[in-house]
Each structure stands twice: as structure tokens, then as C-alpha cells.
Amino acid sequence: MKHETVETNAGLLIILTLAVISVGGLVEIVPLFYINDTIEDVEGVRPYTxxxxxxxxxxxxxxxxxxxxxxxxxxxxxxxxxxxxxxxxxxxxxxxxxxxxxxxxxxxxxxxxxxxxxxxxxxxxxxxxxxxxxxxxxxxxxxxxxxxxxxxxxxxxxxxxxxxxxxxxxxxxxxxxxxxxxxxxxxxxxxxxxxxxxxxxxxxxxxxxxxxxxxxxxxxxxxxxxxxxxxxxxxxxxxxxxxx
CATH class of the missing domain: 1.10.760.10 (Cytochrome c-like domain)
Structure with missing residues (x-):
């Protein structure tokens, strides 16, 4: 598929853009379901006085x-x-x-x-x-x-x-x-x-x-x-x- 075809076809451009965003979002989100926490397990951190x-x-x-x-x-x-x-x-x-x-x-x-x-x-x-x-x-x-x-x-x-x-x-x-x-x-x-x-x-x-x-x-x-x-x-x- 030529790049010109994508640029001149608004519907196709929207579909491909949504596909790219979806893949990027999944790459960001899916790993969160396979880790126990996003906060490191360290000692000493407390709220401020x-x-x-x-x-x-x-x-x-x-x-x-x-x-x-x-x-x-x-x-x-x-x-x-x-x-x-x-x-x-x-x-x-x-x-x-x-x-x-x-x-x-x-x-x-x-x-x-x-x-x-x-x-x-x-x-x-x-x-x-x-x-x-x-x-x-x-x-x-x-x-x-x-x-x-x-x-x-x-x-x-x-x-x-x-x-x-x-x-x-x-x-x-x-x-x-x-x-x-x-x-x-x-x-x-x-x-x-x-x-x-x-x-x-x-x-x-x-x-x-x-x-x-x-x-x-x-x-x-x-x-x-x-x-x-x-x-x-x-x-x-x-x-x-x-x-x-």
C-alpha cells in the first residue's frame, strides 16, 4: 500500500490511526495485569510530617x-x-x-x-x-x-x-x-x-x-x-x- 493512498483516503487513515493507537495502548496496559504492583517494595518511605x-x-x-x-x-x-x-x-x-x-x-x-x-x-x-x-x-x-x-x-x-x-x-x-x-x-x-x-x-x-x-x-x-x-x-x- 502506497503512503499516498493512506493520506488521500480519510476513512482508511482514520482506521489505521485507530489501529496504531489500539496496539500502543495494549502494549502499555496489558503488562499491568501481570505485575503485582507498580510501587517498588522499599523501606523508609513515609508521609510528610x-x-x-x-x-x-x-x-x-x-x-x-x-x-x-x-x-x-x-x-x-x-x-x-x-x-x-x-x-x-x-x-x-x-x-x-x-x-x-x-x-x-x-x-x-x-x-x-x-x-x-x-x-x-x-x-x-x-x-x-x-x-x-x-x-x-x-x-x-x-x-x-x-x-x-x-x-x-x-x-x-x-x-x-x-x-x-x-x-x-x-x-x-x-x-x-x-x-x-x-x-x-x-x-x-x-x-x-x-x-x-x-x-x-x-x-x-x-x-x-x-x-x-x-x-x-x-x-x-x-x-x-x-x-x-x-x-x-x-x-x-x-x-x-x-x-x-
Whole structure:
């Protein structure tokens, strides 16, 4: 069949297009029925603490995702620069997730612990003071604005409705103890959300000012946890192939 024949026959073109789309769809969908899960079996991944979740809200509010992805692709150059490629398991509690391919700035999937709190604060206030070639705008108001967290329980309840395992009762709390451990379960208790948020902010002192809890505290707490939950030294190089 000549290509010209296909292009000049609208009905035939539609039929062949639908056939190609159908085959492509089946190739994508059928394998899902033959694997147990699309989430990798790893230890350590937990939902965000109340303070980290408020930091994530601020991250989204300020549009950080428009210049920074949180998805390291399984390519050698990206893994050499950023670390192990991103796992679906690491974003299973993210609503919305921050995957993507648009990067004006570096990928942030594993930025946690890479820099000190002081560096992060200075970078957010005046990016060019620490990275002269940066084109990132400054966010000085983050350290000036007190963090609003009176509605933190409502925020966590909303996330609970879409499947994030924050606990409201003793049964759910005990389930989190078994799944994430005692310490993590305490952080994920909605009934103690405000108490936990304040405790983490004061203990971490992320913005360098222990007398206040600012939006900077929350955002830095969030940035410092990114990519730190999974200990990749526990897994062989080929372990994750079975989930791909």
C-alpha cells in the first residue's frame, strides 16, 4: 500500500490511526495485569510530617515546580549528577506529585541533606549570594512571614481522604506503628498535628531564629527531607529492575 493512498483516503487513515493507537495502548496496559504492583517494595518511605507538608504546600504555592522537577530519570548522566533515579514509591504520598522534565534549575529529588539549613535559607533569600550564575528569583518574604498552621489538622484530614495514611484513631495509629515505626507514627497522628509541627520547627530551627516559626522553617524542612527516606545502600544494583 502506497503512503499516498493512506493520506488521500480519510476513512482508511482514520482506521489505521485507530489501529496504531489500539496496539500502543495494549502494549502499555496489558503488562499491568501481570505485575503485582507498580510501587517498588522499599523501606523508609513515609508521609510528610505536618511541618514538612506545610513546607510542601508553600513550595507549590510559590511555583517552585515550574523550574525544578523532582524526577531523576534512569540515564547515566542524570544519575551521576543527582543520584539514584527516582522511584514511584518515593512519591506515593505526594498530592500532587512533582515529577516532570521541565528544568530551568537542577532537579531537587535528592536535595535533602546536600546543603546546610543556613545555605538553603540564604539561597532562598538571595540566590546569587551563593550561586552567582543563578537566575532564580529571591523569596525573602518566607523568613518574614509567620507560618500559618492553625488549619494543619484539616489539611492532613484532606490528604487522609485521598489515601495518605495519617491516623485519627488508635487502630490507624497502631497500623502506622507496624508500617512506619513508633517514631514516624507519632509524627503522623492528626490529633497531635499542631504539637508535632511546633516541636519539629523548634528542634530543627531551620531558619536560624528559634523565637519564631516562619514559612522558611517549613520550606527548608521540606527540602531537607527530599530523597532521604530510602537507603539505597541496602539494595543491589539490579533489585529495582523487577519493578520496571
Amino acid at each position: 505536618p511541618l514538612e507538608q506545610r513546607g510542601r504546600d508553600i513550595y507549590v504555592r510559590e511555583g517552585c515546580y515550574t523550574c525544578h522537577s523532582q524526577m531523576i530519570r534512569p540515564f547515566r548522566d542524570e544519575m551521576l549528577r543527582y543520584g539514584h533515579y527516582s522511584l514511584a514509591a518515593e512519591s506515593q504520598f505526594d498530592h500532587p506529585f512533582q515529577w516532570g522534565s521541565k528544568r530551568t534549575g537542577p532537579d531537587l529529588a535528592r536535595v535533602g541533606g546536600k546543603y546546610s539549613n543556613e545555605w538553603q535559607v540564604q539561597h532562598l533569600i538571595d540566590p546569587r549570594s551563593v550561586v552567582p550564575e543563578s537566575i532564580m528569583p529571591g523569596y525573602p518574604w518566607l523568613i518574614e512571614n509567620d507560618l500559618k498552621y492553625s488549619d494543619i489538622q484539616a489539611r492532613l484530614r484532606a490528604l487522609r481522604r485521598v489515601g495518605v495514611p495519617y491516623s485519627l484513631n488508635d487502630e490507624e495509629y497502631q497500623a502506622n506503628v507496624e508500617r512506619f515505626g513508633e517514631e514516624a507514627a507519632r509524627w503522623l497522628d492528626i490529633n497531635r498535628a499542631e504539637e508535632n509541627l511546633v516541636a519539629q520547627a523548634r528542634a530543627g530551627n531551620y531558619d536560624g531564629n528559634p523565637s519564631r516559626i516562619t514559612e522558611m522553617d517549613a520550606l527548608v524542612a521540606y527540602l531537607q527531607v527530599l530523597g532521604t527516606m530510602v537507603d539505597f545502600t541496602q539494595y543491589d544494583d539490579g533489585y529495582f529492575v523487577q519493578f520496571r
